[in-house]
Amino acid sequence: MKDSVAQRNSGGLGTGRVSRTAITALAPAAWGTTYVVTTELLPPGHPLFAGVLRALPAGLIALALTRTLPHGAWWAKVAVLGVLLIGVPFPLLFVAAEHLPGGVAATLAAAQPLLVAVLALPVLGERPSVRRLVWGAIGVAGVGLVVLGPAAALDVAGVAAGLASAAAMALGLTLATRWGRPSGVGPTAFAGWQLTAGGLILLPVTALVEGAPPAIDGPAALGYLWLGLCGGLLAYVVWFRGLGTLPVTSVAVLLLLSPLVAAVLGAALLGQWLGPIQLVGFGLALAAIVAGQLPDKPITTVKPPSPENSSSPVCGSVTSG
Numbered sequence: 001m002k003d004s005v006a007q008r009n010s011g012g013l014g015t016g017r018v019s020r021t022a023i024t025a026l027a028p029a030a031w032g033t034t035y036v037v038t039t040e041l042l043p044p045g046h047p048l049f050a051g052v053l054r055a056l057p058a059g060l061i062a063l064a065l066t067r068t069l070p071h072g073a074w075w076a077k078v079a080v081l082g083v084l085l086i087g088v089p090f091p092l093l094f095v096a097a098e099h100l101p102g103g104v105a106a107t108l109a110a111a112q113p114l115l116v117a118v119l120a121l122p123v124l125g126e127r128p129s130v131r132r133l134v135w136g137a138i139g140v141a142g143v144g145l146v147v148l149g150p151a152a153a154l155d156v157a158g159v160a161a162g163l164a165s166a167a168a169m170a171l172g173l174t175l176a177t178r179w180g181r182p183s184g185v186g187p188t189a190f191a192g193w194q195l196t197a198g199g200l201i202l203l204p205v206t207a208l209v210e211g212a213p214p215a216i217d218g219p220a221a222l223g224y225l226w227l228g229l230c231g232g233l234l235a236y237v238v239w240f241r242g243l244g245t246l247p248v249t250s251v252a253v254l255l256l257l258s259p260l261v262a263a264v265l266g267a268a269l270l271g272q273w274l275g276p277i278q279l280v281g282f283g284l285a286l287a288a289i290v291a292g293q294l295p296d297k298p299i300t301t302v303k304p305p306s307p308e309n310s311s312s313p314v315c316g317s318v319t320s321g
Helices: 002-009 015-031 034-040 047-066 074-087 089-099 102-109 112-124 130-147 156-179 187-210 218-245 248-270 276-293
Strands: none
Touching: 015 218, 015 248, 034 218, 034 248, 047 089, 047 187, 047 218, 074 089, 074 156, 074 187, 089 156, 089 187, 102 130, 102 156, 102 248, 112 130, 112 156, 112 248, 130 248, 130 276, 156 218, 156 248, 187 218, 218 248, 248 276
């Protein structure tokens, strides 16, 4: 396991690394469309139902395509990852959205890269670098400048739910990196396991909280189809592929793209234009994303010269000139 983690963390920003990062970034970019799809296409008051349709059908499709099921200890690991990455964050995000303005909830979610950097020490044995922590904080501040408005307010229950959701996803990311994937199992099958597990966990919660599903018209069907195929199946496949080939701290900072994409779509489609302060925050968040992809410089130690190579005057060194 240590060898696989070391392989992910080694190397600079070569062409292969850049292309893998760009592909992985498509996942949080797709998740950033959730807000505009939900507000403009889906029936109101059923966010958990939307979460089920994003996870469960996509997971079942992946299972049908790959015809691969977990085995042995992986049944328990899949259940844990399904809970942490999907089953727990979705309801908690719903609670946060009910108690907090959207901008506050998005800012709390942007803390995930910081939490991943902290969890990397106990889970992966990787000491977080000061540079990553600083840029993680800058990224959170940048997202805050983009999405926080004058109506921002804090509520204890909402803040707790938002932070717990971010912590669950951060722990899920680090555990997925620690455990890797079973030999011979591709990212499509692996994503299918998590999506199916998370969707099954969400089913009873959705029925208890929201009751009967809403009526689905044409626009809603298109919205659910987008969330299930692009925001669910395709996004999670490329996300887990990225987790298998890139450092988890670099992958986590890509999550900052979600609120940025949401802000761009809000400006382009809903007329929610960004002001000067928001543009500054947008730039800070982008800078944090780019800085998060740069590899940490290895620590080098300078060995003291050996006695026979010493140039001390006491040893009779000869200087030219």
